[in-house]
Amino acid sequence: MDLEAREIEVLNIIVQAYIDYATPVGSRHVAKKSTLKLSPASMRNIMTDLTEKGYLTQPHTSAGRIPTQKAFRLFVNSMLEPIALSDKNRESIKNVLVQTDLDFSELLETTSKLISSQVSQVGMALAPQTKLARWHQLDFSLVRPGLAVAILVFHGGIVQNKLITLDEKITADDLKKYSNYLNDTFKGQTFLEVRLNLIKEMKEARDQFNALYIKALSLIQTAFSEKENREIYVDGTLYVFNQIDQHDLSSMRELLEFLEQRSDLLELLDKVSESSGLLISFGNEFYGPKLENWTLISTPYQVKGETMGMIGTLGPINMNYSKVVPLVDYIAKMLTDVLDARF
């Protein structure tokens, strides 16, 4: 099942041509591009072999060949030659991200837009799972009796606020005491740890009959046990119009549906976030035939060495990987740098 050297060369040429022209590749073109100096007829023989081995398909009997997903997998895994970014390009990317006045959400949104405009494809950025973010500080701000805003600041400068209703008798001083106690108890913990420890603390507090603790804990529990509303930024969806064959409108529709209906998307992005580096996934692999012909390139970003979320781009399977991969990679590195500089 392994490929001979010249089969690999032919496959490489075909993939490259398909990336450049997005049209079935014929034997003549391969013969011209190849260093092997073979005739189209010979190329045809090789291409037949590659077809039998599952690397090429024919849209119809007398058309050229199109690389299969299997071919693209091989291509990105072992034939891809990234093109280095120009200094100018690096510079301009850096400048966009190093704007001090952006808060965390804005930074992610900017990143998503940046990716999109740089690669002319859908760009995206996923905020960290709250449960992985580390508690830095909690404050309450009493709005009126019975209503307060809870402000949780996480490592990396992520700020979340939430309206919470409370007993009308609770004063600003009470809240101050609560937050002091909670900060002492939970500082530096991840959300997951907080949730675990909450239960323990609750029990201990009850044992000690400590009303203060119990109130504080139940406050924070209702505020943060809710469904988390993850932020996903998706930009440049309009690029799919340029990338689609006018014929299969349905493929475009599938993609847009996938992007709009966030739950599957979120699940996917969370999964790829776990990767330790840049990941190339094909639609077929992560969503089935509905998204065949689409590729997700994703890479996680870190804060203080901890993976927080991911950024990436979604484009046609015949996108220009040599350009896109280094770009996404570089942007992730810059984002990580910027976030590390924050706290």
Added chain:
Amino acid sequence: MDLEAREIEVLNIIVQAYIDYATPVGSRHVAKKSTLKLSPASMRNIMTDLTEKGYLTQPHTSAGRIPTQKAFRLFVNSMLEPIALSDKNRESIKNVLVQTDLDFSELLETTSKLISSQVSQVGMALAPQTKLARWHQLDFSLVRPGLAVAILVFHGGIVQNKLITLDEKITADDLKKYSNYLNDTFKGQTFLEVRLNLIKEMKEARDQFNALYIKALSLIQTAFSEKENREIYVDGTLYVFNQIDQHDLSSMRELLEFLEQRSDLLELLDKVSESSGLLISFGNEFYGPKLENWTLISTPYQVKGETMGMIGTLGPINMNYSKVVPLVDYIAKMLTDVLDARF
């Protein structure tokens, strides 16, 4: 240029038919539907008159007639008969909006999604202009020396937070003093008024050589003089796939471009927000021929009697106005109720 009674009836029938079937309406259909008991030939004469007066067009010589924008304008202004919402429908809408755990942004997002799903069209909701929102309360939360979060709560429960850098010597107590002073000074004022008064206060403080005041004022100034990042929620963009003739993909593209590129959209929505009630605007009127065949239905919502922003829906010019108009209207009323109940 005025229309005779029977011309109005014919036009009404044609508009209705075009709303129902989205296809050119022929004289036979009009003759069947009309109470006038005229033959198709007579209808043709009337239709010719209406065409000359600019209310109908023909896609080609031997096709039926299509109502022009002028016809739709007349229709929505004086022929529209809204269909009352069912109690069940009212109830379900109310239930969605009366979720106490939604903060202001979530409420708007929910509203936009609600509109979209109810009318099967693009739904949208626009957050208030910050400059019109009334200051309720400001709090600072010191994150670490030199960095704080400012939390501004506006009337209606709108919460904004912003990271601000400050002198490392400033303590939490200092910040408490600042916020006390600022709240005393600016409570209940709109952003616009705040900006005006800032300058005045600055001057007075300087005259009094009051370092505290000056520091507090300059803090709030940098934090809130920035570009405001308006929130617009747009949902259900996928519905345009169902609403478009497969042929003019370009019309769809124009619309999606208009929706994605937010600046024109924002300008438009701000303008329609100023209306005192529900507004029906045709694409041609607000964006030119690129969006002809699209209609925006918008209506403002209020907090304590003050107009804050708008909600609405964007759909094909031959949408079912009788259903959509009452729905949007009712949802706006519910939203206003919910917001009023908040503070």
Added chain:
DNA sequence: CTTTAGCACTCTGTTATGTCGAGTGCTAAA
């Protein structure tokens, strides 16, 4: 055994042609 030239074959896309049906505009009569 590998490579290649030659050729028949297949499929797409385009253009030309004809037919059907829907709907109109016009005219002349009711």
Added chain:
DNA sequence: TTTAGCACTCGACATAACAGAGTGCTAAAG
């Protein structure tokens, strides 16, 4: 003023013809 009748127009659809691209196969050459 209304209507019946009729010629006319145009889009939609089907069919056929044809060019072009590219293949698969075979037989000969290296």
